[in-house]
Amino acid sequence: MDDVYSVSKLFIVQSLPFLSYCACTIKKNEPNKMKFQSFASITLLAQGLDAAQTVLRFGCSQIVVERLDPLVNPGLNPSPHIHQVTGGNAFNAEIPSSDVSQLANCTTCSFSEDLSNYWTANMYFKARNGTYKRVPQIPNRGLTGEVGGMTVYYTSPYDGSKVTAFKPGFRMLAGNADQRTTGGITKWNAICFRCYTAKNFGGDNGAPCSDSKVDSVSLPSKACPGGIRTTIRFPTCWDGKNLDSPDHMTHVSYPSSKTFEDSGPCPSTHPVKLPQLMFEIVWDTSAFNDKGIWPADGTQPFVLSMGDSTGYGQHGDYVFGWKGDQLQKAMDAGCFGATCKPLATQSFDIANKCAVPDSVKEKVDGWIEKIPGMQM
Helix, strand or coil, X not given: CCCEEXXXXXXXXXXXXXXXXXXXXXXXXXXXXXXXXXXXXXXXXXXXXXXXXXXXXXXECEEEEECCCCCCCCCCCCCCCCEEEEEECCCCCXXXXXXXXXXXXXXXXXECCECCXXXXXXXXXXXXXXXXXXXXXXXXXXXXXXCCCEEEEEECXXXXXXXXXXXXXXXXXXXXXXXXXXXXXXHHCCEEEEECCCCCCCCCCCCCCCCCCCEECCCCCCCCCCCEXXXXXXXXXXXXXXXXXXXXXXXXXXCCCCCCCCCCCCCXXXXXXXXXXXXXXXXXXXXXXXXXXXXXXXXXXXXXXXXXXXXXXXXXXXXXXXXXXXHHHHHHCCCEECECCCCCECCHHHHCCCCCCCCCCCCCCCCECCCCCCCC
């Protein structure tokens, strides 16, 4: 047994309706091969993990669904494709490069001091007759009350090292909306889709993007009885100087080798460790699983709102907007889940009242002849 040791490593595993951990055995010469022995609900202290490790996991309802993109297409109304947007009510065709927490006065997120904006592409079903319908989103495992939207994660490194929270004016992009082949940020395990095998998150037994039986980089090719979840992981290394860059990506970086989950090091050009920001969106595809309404050739019928039927173009946008140094306090405090002693929370009865006006005013729901902005 001297070549085997037990570890308690945090995973965001939705095999139970709460944050869980795996007690694993790992052979020293096979550090990436873990045998999952048991799952249990825990607190950080019960895990025996570094007490400073933080995993914030919380829901944010959608605040608007429309064709605006103040990061990639600032000032353009409408922008090229539809996004579902969550977070603070400072969202607009253009968001000033300043302290967004001073511009917004409410948020759709359960942490009321998080006035950031988070947005991604929408998913549409394409019927055999060529019409489209937006696929509804549902709350993630263990979360209730959100309307549409997403689950947001901020995670500190698994090796217990410290991170520097994002600064006012910071923004970034993960993924490439124009990508239609494998590659890009998938080398860092940064984007994937999970095909739930049954209702209530069936088959959801491993960490995101880790289970080849249910996870894929492209949109699933078969019907998913329990729906589809997408995961988007953002870069975790910063150059320490620029709050943005012309492409919204080069001021940040993924690890120079391995991944964040493997404690990969930051490159010398981007030496500052950031929290890992991650989005999860769960789409309820159950109403569309009858293959009698799928395309006649049997190909999978789902399309991301930029006209992408591959899934390779999935992407996420982020504009930081936490109040003061609250995010840094949380990352230093060993917080876990949707509660954190330094942070204020709000019910979704309150969060769901936060709104921004629909400034594009085009039909995005119900059966439509084409997805707005998509060239047919």
